[in-house]
Amino acid sequence: MTDQLIDGLYREGEPIADTKAPDVPVPEMWTRRKFDAALVNPANRRKLDVIIVGTGLAGASAGATLGEAGYNVKSFCYQDSPRRAHSIAAQGGINAAKNYKDDGDSVYRLFYDTEKGGDYRSRETNTYRLAEVSAGIIDQCVAQGVPFAREYGGLLDNRSFGGVQVSRTFYARGQTGQQLLIGAYQALERQIAAGTVQMFARHEMLELVVVDGRARGIIARDLVSGEIETHMADAVVLASGGYGNVFYLSTNAMGSNVTAAWRAHRKGAYFANPCYTQIHPTCIPQSGEHQSKLTLMSESLRNDGRIWVPKNAEDCDKDPRQIPPEDRDYYLERIYPAFGNLVPRDIASRQAKNMCDEGRGVGPEVDGVRRGVYLDFAAAIERMGEEAVRAKYGNLFEMYEQITGDNPYQVPMRIYPAVHYTMGGLWVDYDLEASIPGLFVAGEANFSDHGANRLGASALMQGLADGYFVLPNTIRAYLAKGPFEKVAEDHPDVQDARRSVSDRVERFLSVGGTRSVDSYHKELGKIMWEKCGMERTDAGLREAIEQVRALRQDFWDNVRVLGTADGLNQSLEKAGRVADFLEMGELMCIDALHRRESCGGHFRAESQTEDGEALRHDDEFAYVAAWEWGGDGGTPVLHKEDLTFKAIELKQRSYK
Amino acid sequence: MKLALSIWRQDGPRAKGRMVRYDIDGVSEDSSFLEMLDMLNEQLIEEGEEPVAFDSDCREGICGMCGVVVNGSAHGPERTTTCQLHMRSFKDGDEIVIEPWRADPFPVIKDLVVDRSAFDRIIQAGGFVSVNTGAAPDAHAVPVPKEHADRAFMAAECIGCGACVAACPNGSASLFMGAKITHLGELPQGQPERDARAVAMTEQHDHEGFGGCTNLGECTRACPKGIPLNVISQMNGDVRRAGYGHR
Ligand SMILES: Cc1cc2nc3c(=O)[nH]c(=O)nc-3n(C[C@H](O)[C@H](O)[C@H](O)COP(=O)(O)OP(=O)(O)OC[C@H]3O[C@@H](n4cnc5c(N)ncnc54)[C@H](O)[C@@H]3O)c2cc1C
Ligand code: SF4
Ligand code: FES
Numbered sequence: 001m002t003d004q005l006i007d008g009l010y011r012e013g014e015p016i017a018d019t020k021a022p023d024v025p026v027p028e029m030w031t032r033r034k035f036d037a038a039l040v041n042p043a044n045r046r047k048l049d050v051i052i053v054g055t056g057l058a059g060a061s062a063g064a065t066l067g068e069a070g071y072n073v074k075s076f077c078y079q080d081s082p083r084r085a086h087s088i089a090a091q092g093g094i095n096a097a098k099n100y101k102d103d104g105d106s107v108y109r110l111f112y113d114t115e116k117g118g119d120y121r122s123r124e125t126n127t128y129r130l131a132e133v134s135a136g137i138i139d140q141c142v143a144q145g146v147p148f149a150r151e152y153g154g155l156l157d158n159r160s161f162g163g164v165q166v167s168r169t170f171y172a173r174g175q176t177g178q179q180l181l182i183g184a185y186q187a188l189e190r191q192i193a194a195g196t197v198q199m200f201a202r203h204e205m206l207e208l209v210v211v212d213g214r215a216r217g218i219i220a221r222d223l224v225s226g227e228i229e230t231h232m233a234d235a236v237v238l239a240s241g242g243y244g245n246v247f248y249l250s251t252n253a254m255g256s257n258v259t260a261a262w263r264a265h266r267k268g269a270y271f272a273n274p275c276y277t278q279i280h281p282t283c284i285p286q287s288g289e290h291q292s293k294l295t296l297m298s299e300s301l302r303n304d305g306r307i308w309v310p311k312n313a314e315d316c317d318k319d320p321r322q323i324p325p326e327d328r329d330y331y332l333e334r335i336y337p338a339f340g341n342l343v344p345r346d347i348a349s350r351q352a353k354n355m356c357d358e359g360r361g362v363g364p365e366v367d368g369v370r371r372g373v374y375l376d377f378a379a380a381i382e383r384m385g386e387e388a389v390r391a392k393y394g395n396l397f398e399m400y401e402q403i404t405g406d407n408p409y410q411v412p413m414r415i416y417p418a419v420h421y422t423m424g425g426l427w428v429d430y431d432l433e434a435s436i437p438g439l440f441v442a443g444e445a446n447f448s449d450h451g452a453n454r455l456g457a458s459a460l461m462q463g464l465a466d467g468y469f470v471l472p473n474t475i476r477a478y479l480a481k482g483p484f485e486k487v488a489e490d491h492p493d494v495q496d497a498r499r500s501v502s503d504r505v506e507r508f509l510s511v512g513g514t515r516s517v518d519s520y521h522k523e524l525g526k527i528m529w530e531k532c533g534m535e536r537t538d539a540g541l542r543e544a545i546e547q548v549r550a551l552r553q554d555f556w557d558n559v560r561v562l563g564t565a566d567g568l569n570q571s572l573e574k575a576g577r578v579a580d581f582l583e584m585g586e587l588m589c590i591d592a593l594h595r596r597e598s599c600g601g602h603f604r605a606e607s608q609t610e611d612g613e614a615l616r617h618d619d620e621f622a623y624v625a626a627w628e629w630g631g632d633g634g635t636p637v638l639h640k641e642d643l644t645f646k647a648i649e650l651k652q653r654s655y656k
Numbered sequence: 657m658k659l660a661l662s663i664w665r666q667d668g669p670r671a672k673g674r675m676v677r678y679d680i681d682g683v684s685e686d687s688s689f690l691e692m693l694d695m696l697n698e699q700l701i702e703e704g705e706e707p708v709a710f711d712s713d714c715r716e717g718i719c720g721m722c723g724v725v726v727n728g729s730a731h732g733p734e735r736t737t738t739c740q741l742h743m744r745s746f747k748d749g750d751e752i753v754i755e756p757w758r759a760d761p762f763p764v765i766k767d768l769v770v771d772r773s774a775f776d777r778i779i780q781a782g783g784f785v786s787v788n789t790g791a792a793p794d795a796h797a798v799p800v801p802k803e804h805a806d807r808a809f810m811a812a813e814c815i816g817c818g819a820c821v822a823a824c825p826n827g828s829a830s831l832f833m834g835a836k837i838t839h840l841g842e843l844p845q846g847q848p849e850r851d852a853r854a855v856a857m858t859e860q861h862d863h864e865g866f867g868g869c870t871n872l873g874e875c876t877r878a879c880p881k882g883i884p885l886n887v888i889s890q891m892n893g894d895v896r897r898a899g900y901g902h903r
Contacts, residue, residue, distance in 0.1 A: 065789040080711065081776050083816055084719040100796065136790070143792035145785045145845045147809040154799025172809065178718055179812060186784035193780040201773065224765055253713040290687040292694055293715050399717070402740055405686075468789045516701045518694070563706045567668050568766040570709055571701070 005635060009545070009590050013637040016270075016626055020474075021125040021430040026647035027107075030129045033430065034473050038480035045070035048479050049233040051218055053205045053260050055082030057177070057460060058443025059239030060184035061467025067191030069472060071479070074231055075188065075197055076220060078204045078255055078573075083185040086241055086253040087463060090177025091298035091396070093161060093169035094460040096134040101158055105166040107131045112648060113164050114458055117344055118423070118451020119600035119616060120650050121273070121643065123624070125430055126448040128647060133469040134461050138170055140468055144183040148172050159300060160342075161456035169457045174298050174395045180460055184467070203229075206504070206576065207497045208236065208264045208439070211487050215264075215439035217494065219501045223573060226566040228501055230489050234482045235438045235475060238264060239467065242422040242444040244277065246581045246588065247533070248525025250419035251283060251296040257577040258584045261426050261445050269434040270427035270626035270639060272447035274584070275592035278454050278601045279534050280420035281348035284403055284413075285363050285372040294418040295403055297375075298396055299456045302341045302348070304380040304389070305413070307332050309360040309373050316362050320374055320412050331355060346453050346601055346614070349417035353534050354612070356416070363414045372414035381409065417534060421459060423450045423601060424591075427626040427641075431474035432466060435626075438484075440475055442466035447624070452600025505565050508575040513558030517574045520555050524548065524578070524585055532589050537605045541593040545586055552582040587627060587636060594638065597621045618650055657683050657748035661696065663708055664755045666764050673764065675753075685744040689732060690715060690722060692743055693754075709767040715739040717880065720815030723822070724768045725755040730819035730878040737817060737880045757822035761829075761864045772818050774864040775832060781860035782853035783836045785845050798844050808842035811835045813881040823878035826867030831875040833857050834887030837894055851898035858895055 005011060022032040040048065048071050052063045055077040063075045077085060097110040110131035115122060138156070142148065148170050149157040158167040172179040191197040202223040209217035209232070217232035243258035244250040265271045282297045308328045310316055315323050331351060333340040341348075352373045355361060363372030381389050386409060390397070397408045404414070425447040432440050432448075443463040450458065487494065531537075531544035555578070563569045598607040598614035599621070607615045624641040658681045666673030680699065683692050690712050697707035712722040717740040726732035732741045746752065754768065762770040800808075814835035821829050837854050840846030846853075869888055876885045 061789075068788045079713055079719070079721060080772060081816065083776075084713055084721045086714065086719075088719045089714045089716055098795070136792070138795045139792040140787075140789060142795040142798075143785065143787040143845055145808070145840050145843050147805060147812050147839070147843070148795075150800055150802055150805040152802050154801050154805075155796055172812075175718065175813065178815070179809075182812065186779060187787075187789075189776060189779045190784040190786065192776075199776075201776075224771075253719065254715060255713050287686040288684055290684050290691045290695060292688075292691050295716055399740075402717075402736060402742070405742075405744060472789070516698055518698065560701060562701060562704065568709055568769060571707060 007593065010594065010636045010638055011630070013628060013639045016639045016641050018123065018125070018429040018641070020433070026125060026128050029125055030132055037473055037477035040476050040480050042070050044483070046072055047483050048072060049074065050235050050237060050475070051231055051233040052076065052237045052239060053218065054085065054239035054241060054443070054445070055185070055188065056085035056087035056239060056241055056443060057181055057184055057463030058445070058467045059237070060085070060181065060188045061464050062237060062239060062442055062471050063197050064184060064187035064191050065468055065472045066475070067188070067194065067196035070196065073191070073197040074200065074233065076200045076203045076205055078202065078223065080201055082188055082199060082201060083182060085181060086256050087177045087181045087460070089251070089253065090460055091174040091296065092300045093159065093171035093176045093457045094137070094180060094464070095161070095168050095457040096138045096170060096461065097131050097168060098135050098138060100156060101167045103166045105168050109166065110134060110168065114449070114455055115451070115648050116651070117455035118453050120451060120618070120622065120645070121276070121599055121624070122451030123448050123643065124645050124647055129470065130449050130462055130465050133465045136469060137461060137464045141180060141183050144187060146172065146179050146183040148179070159303065161299060164455065171300070174393070177460060180464065184464070204573065205240070205260045206263065206501045208267045209494050209497045210267045210436060211491060211493045214437045214484070216484070216487050219497050221501070221505070224568055226569070228498060230494060230498060232487055232489065234484050235440060235478055237440045237442060237471065237475070238426065238445050239442040240445045242425070243581070243584060244419045244422050246524065246585050247419040247528050248521050249286065249291060249294050249529070251280060251294050254293065257580065259577055259580045262580040262584055264426060264434065264436065264439060266629050268436050268629065269439060270628055271424065271587065272427035272624050272626045273424035273452070273591065274588045274627065275532065275595060276423035276452050276601045277419055277533070278345060278421040278423060279349040279417045281345055281352055281417050282375065282415045283418035284400065285416040286366055287364065288366070295399070296418070296420060297400060297413065297415060299345070301375060301393060301396060304384070304392070305341065305375040305377050306330055306379055307341050307373055307375055309355045309362060313359045316360060316370060320362070320376070329360070344453060344455065346603070350534055350603060352415070352417055371416045373416070374412040375415045376412035377408065378412070419529070419533070421454055423447065423452060423454055427624070431477065432471055433474070433478065438478060440471060442471050452602055504576065505572065508559070508561045508572055509565060511556065511559050511561065513560045515558050515560060517559060517561065517571055517578050520551065520559065521574070521578045521581070523551055524581060527551070528585055528588070532592050535603045535605055536592045538593065541589045544589045548582065548585045548589065555579065555582055590636060591625055591627065595621060595625065616652065622650070657685065657743070657746070659683060659746065660751040662751070662753045663768070665708070665767055667766065669763060669765055683743055685742070687743050688715065688739055689726070689741040689743065690739050709769050711769050712739050718815060720817040723757055723817045723819055725757065725822060727753050730757070730822040731880055735880060735882070757818050759821045759827040759866070761827070761866050762818060762821065772816070774866070775816050775818065775829070777864060778829065778833060778857055778860045779836065782849065782856035783840070785840060786849060800843060804842045808839050811838035811842065811883065811887055814883055815881060817880065819878045819880060820875035821866065823874040824867065825872060825874065826870060828869045828875070829861055829866040830869035830888045830891065831879060831883055833861055834891040835883045837891045838887040841890065841894060850894060854891060854894035855898045
């Protein structure tokens with residue numbers, strides 16, 4: 001490690017690399033890895049305990065599969081039932097290289113699209129495997145009774161999603177996530193009934209237990225009784241979702257948080273690419289200060305809706321139906337004729353922001369700017385008929401009307417970008433193992449598959465790929481080395497972890513300040529959205545770091561958390577989550593500052609082409625930034641993992 | 657707008673509950689019902705009073721976690737989830753009574769939060785298809801006629817919120833169960849366990865202390881997902897079929 005402090009903010013440590021992908025050509029790796037991973041005799045499996053934090057697509061599928069295999073699984077979620085994990089909210093669909101449409105899809109093409117979509121900042125080997133196992137997901141889900149959309153002949157239907165030219169997306173109307181999660185949840189409940197999985201709902205993991213350098217358990221709080229519990233295991237899996245709620249307003253659920261990942265980070269797990277945030281182009285614009293979250297409209301709407309703003313700023317407050325076609329700017333179709341309204345999300349989002357910043361946005365003014373563009377179905381209704389549009393998008397149209405009070409069959413919808421998904425996450429190797437042995441990370445909580453940007457319908461695929469197929473195979477290589485020596489609950493490391501949780505809880509309750517937790521969260525969100533959101537600048541990020549630090553200081557001096565710790569206390573829960581976001585936000589800004597290139601969900605204003613497109617610098621930045629915790633009051637340490645490409649050629653991304 | 661709220665406050669599972677009145681002003685009609693409660697909570701914190709506990713997560717009408725009784729109706733006056741109920745459904749000066757779901761199998765945890773884990777135990781009894789990971793045939797191996805697929809989908813839309821139970825004078829969970837039994841019973845994949853599922857789930861339902869169905873239909877009127885009453889007939893049909901040894 002160099003001693004030199006870079007930018008006054010961080011140090012650079014030793015480079016790192018994945019050591020688990022077998023040294024064979026990329027298409028053969030997964031087969032080889034599965035074969036090489038040692039087996040665990042069925043009689044020994046029941047002696048092995050695995051903790052899984054999270055019951056979303058990644059956690060529920062992993063729990064069900066490991067339970068079926070006969071391991072002794074303990075599963076945790078903070079909601080009242082595993083069925084409520086945020087995967088439930090995904091609308092659009094799930095990709096798989098089935099080539100059911102015979103339109104030229106293949107494992108390689110899905111891999112290629114995912115790599116390119118991620119602006120070549122994901123790890124090739126993991127991404128290839130994702131495409132490879134994708135087809136099995138659909139088989140598994142159909143067998144579980146997931147009601148995917150079907151054609152009249154009884155076979156499955158597909159549609160295409162932003163950024164690709166094949167129809168490989170499987171969907172269940174606008175509720176794909178709901179239906180997939182119910183499938184995984186039911187498989188999990190089946191194992192609970194069978195006694196292989198023990199479920200701890202309304203439990204929140206607040207600390208990772210590391211003993212002799214290995215992950216050996218967690219400290220969780222029973223949110224109903226308030227009790228702080230110790231749970232020990234042979235391995236720990238985090239499937240705790242993304243951290244988009246650092247922005248306060250996002251499409252994530254209210255409870256989505258970074259705590260599980262952040263606590264593990266503080267115990268030594270590297271955090272990779274934290275600055276990569278996906279901004280989704282088709283959300284319902286914010287209507288005012290009261291707003292607690294933003295609602296996503298499925299990206300599938302872009303298949304038939306046309307996006308435009310008035311050509312003339314004077315027309316922005318007119319009824320859109322009164323603006324003649326020649327006075328409309330269908331800007332995506334104009335700038336990107338090959339992809340039109342189906343350009344990838346980062347491009348669609350940034351262009352929408354550009355239009356609004358230029359003064360051609362529509363809808364109500366928030367902070368002096370109209371933040372909205374039209375998504376217009378008039379042409380689709382004319383072409384397909386209102387009934388066909390209703391059959392395809394009916395529930396989304398109803399949802400829009402419910403929220404805005406406008407009828408989108410008559411008036412074009414208004415949309416605006418919102419934070420939606422985080423590509424960064426805990427660093428993992430090919431086995432999904434973090435930099436702490438025995439800690440595995442699955443789904444959105446890890447970083448490996450999406451690079452700087454995520455293609456539509458690929459997060460659901462990744463969650464289920466990790467949980468059903470990848471993790472159960474790789475974790476056995478680790479577990480085959482066990483059972484590990486039992487660690488007593490009075491081991492000093494366990495006691496320390498427990499104490500740090502109870503001290504924190506005490507501390508929140510004893511500050512006795514004047515400001516609510518939510519008010520801090522909102523303020524943090526504004527800083528992050530303005531300065532570490534869709535577009536970042538050197539100066540803005542430096543300011544943000546100062547502001548986040550000051551806000552964090554103020555939080556610990558002045559937060560007000562009422563009530564007690566011995567029962568349900570939602571303010572206390574929020575306080576813990578916001579405290580972690582206040583640390584996470586700073587790391588996101590540092591990561592964004594150090595990456596002086598634009599790629600995918602990271603647009604650095606200083607790095608753009610003459611016509612305003614993102615400009616990557618592959619010679620300098622084709623690496624994963626994996627951050628090591630530098631200690632309280634210390635500085636983070638950057639470890640670089642060079643990205644090497646063997647199965648694919650690294651190219652400039654162009655959608656023109 | 658300005659509102660007078662009467663809210664059920666209960667400190668814990670064993671504590672005695674009471675209705676407490678709060679006044680709130682400046683509520684935007686674009687805010688959702690839960691955002692209005694957020695606003696109340698900010699006000700309470702400011703005054704040094706513990707905020708009202710209520711459940712929510714997605715706030716998009718899909719996770720099924722939210723749910724309170726508003727002026728006597730489960731999820732309130734519109735046919736939607738509480739998080740998707742907007743304040744434009746109310747008028748300035750309205751008085752609103754807010755209570756938790758009431759049913760013996762859903763004990764109150766605190767204020768408006770209840771324990772619905774009985775639903776999970778009903779699913780554990782048989783609300784699944786027994787297929788291990790990796791054991792599935794190609795998805796196209798079994799075509800599903802569109803009418804069956806559509807009916808299965810309609811039933812699969814249940815979000816497990818519990819409004820049907822809260823609305824039912826008997827505290828029956830038949831709509832919730834009927835939805836799951838219909839979802840899986842309409843699909844070829846669900847056939848092998850169809851009879852056993854219906855019997856096991858109904859037994860668990862009764863064991864949890866939910867009441868019997870007397871076809872009053874309050875459940876479908878409250879259901880935010882529009883699950884129709886006929887899923888209950890389908891469930892009853894399956895139970896009968898199993899009872900008559902349809903083998
Ligand atoms: C509105 C929306 C729409 C989307 N649409 C699509 C789409 O169409 N296609 C697509 O591919 N992707 C989509 N995505 C992305 C995708 O849904 C998510 O990335 C994915 O579902 C994440 O799954 P997960 O299992 O990793 O995490 P989640 O489903 O978020 O689950 C996290 C779990 O961790 C638990 N948890 C978290 N922290 C703790 C803790 N400290 N202690 C205990 N438990 C904890 C939670 O209780 C929960 O069970 C969408 C996302 C959103 C927000
Ligand atoms: S049937 Fe309707 S009311 Fe009952 S739990 Fe399901 S969605 Fe809620
Ligand atoms: S909060 Fe998810 S349905 Fe209301």
